[in-house]
Amino acid sequence: MSHRIVVVGGGVIGLSVAWRLAESHDVTLVDPAPARGASWVAGGMLAPVTESWPGEEALLELGVASLDLWPEYAAELDVRLLTGGTLVAAVDAADAAQLDVLADHLASLGREVERLTGRELRGREPAIGPGVRSGLVVPGDLAVDNRELLRSLVTAARRAGVVLDSRRVESVERGVVHVEGGTIETDTAVIAAGAWSAALHPALDTLVRPVKGEILRLRGRTGAVPLTHTLRALVESRPVYLVPRPGGELVLGATQYEAGFDTEVTVGGVLDLLADAERVMPGIAEFGLTETAAGLRAGSRDNLPLVGWLEPGVLVAAGHHRNGLLLAPITAAAVRAMVAGEDPPAQVLAADPARHCPTRR
Known part of the structure; x- marks a missing residue:
């Protein structure tokens, strides 16, 4: 049965959801600036294993399940994937100890990981500097050019019949999406507005x-010595990543602050990123600096996203934090199943927002 659906938010999650739903429904996507925001300034890593940590096993399983969907998802969108896996580097003894905890955790879960000395890491990736003490090799992780992906998603959504509405959304309730200057009636609304989702529905007020x-x-x-692998590192416990792009470009990130809705790039943030990156990859000093940017990830209380019903007629797909690109395929599949009255992929059940509201279960 075809429904009128309004998707609020045009980042990678909203675009993926709208595109999938448009196969069977009339879909409007509402966002003043689709394909921008946090998705536009992402690093593009699809790395559930190297993002994992003890206590976040449900997030790891969700990420791995979504990673399995990525080759087909990318092929449908005609988007290239980088398949070289991830190298993880440690600069000092404390960093190495953290990587040992990660390696032991992954081994306990049956995940493949290889420990390397600093010299062995440099044998795999000559751009790594002599100050790196040790590291890990994690095969199977992927990476994607996030901006190529967003452009392809906009094209695919339009071809599927998604209507793009540039008005700002003020609130969402059952049957109605309130936008500046009016309302949009809908059978189902999907809140996928990233960090701004909390202001759109009272159930999300403290969750995003x-x-x-x-x-x-x-x-x-x-x-300049090019980087050939995705490289993640700990530098005195500070995380930093470098992701290669075609043509010799690098994406370097990412700072992490609890700073409200501040999107101004700070001098301190730039200095910290460059200083830490240079300790891992000394040749970075020979690169040109072409862009600085800041985005707002949608954090949740427990790092798991929120994917599920808030009330009849209102779904949420938000709170993906660092994993928006990674989790886009499985989130879109889950929302499509929920709208059809079907069971979503089993790994998505842990992301039900009802976990924060036990009385709703």
Whole structure:
């Protein structure tokens, strides 16, 4: 049965959800600036294993299930995937100890991981500097150019018949989406507005928050040693990542602050990222700095996203924090199933927002 559906939010989650739903329904996506926001400034890593940590097993299983969907999802959108896996580096003894905890945790879950010395890491990736003490190799992780992905999603959504509405959404309730200057009637509304979702429905008021992250984009110049793998590192316990792009470009990120809705890039954030990256990859000093940007991740209380019904006629697909790109395929599949009255993928059940409201179960 075809429904009138309004998707609120045009990041990678909202676009993916709208595109999938448009196969069977009349879909309107409402966002003043689709394909921007946190999705536009993301690093593009699809790395559930290297993002995992003890106590977050449900998030790991959700991420791995979504990663399995990515090759088909990317092929449908004609988007390239980087398949070289991830290298994880530790600079000092404390960093190495943290990687040992991660490696032991992954091994206990039966996940493949290989421990390497600093010299062995440099054998895999010559751009890594002599200050790196040790590291891990995690095969199977992927990466994608997030901006290529967003452009492809906008094209695919339009071709599928999704109507793009540029008005700002003020609130969402059963049957009605309130926008500036009017309302949109709907059978089902899907709140996928990232960090802004909390203001749209009372059930989300304390469940989603903005987490600021700054990234830099760099361009390889003559004489610069290129990076060939996705590289994550701990530098005195501070996380940093470098993701290569075609043509010698690098994405360097990401700071993480609880700073409300502040999206201004700070001098301190840029300095910290460059200083930490140079300790891992000294040749980065030879790159050109082409862009600085900040985005707002949609944090949740427990790092799991919120995917499920808030009330009849209102779904949420938000709170994906660092994993929006990774979880886009499984989130879209889950929302499509829920709208059809079917069971979502089993791994998504842990993301039901009712976990924070036991009386709703």
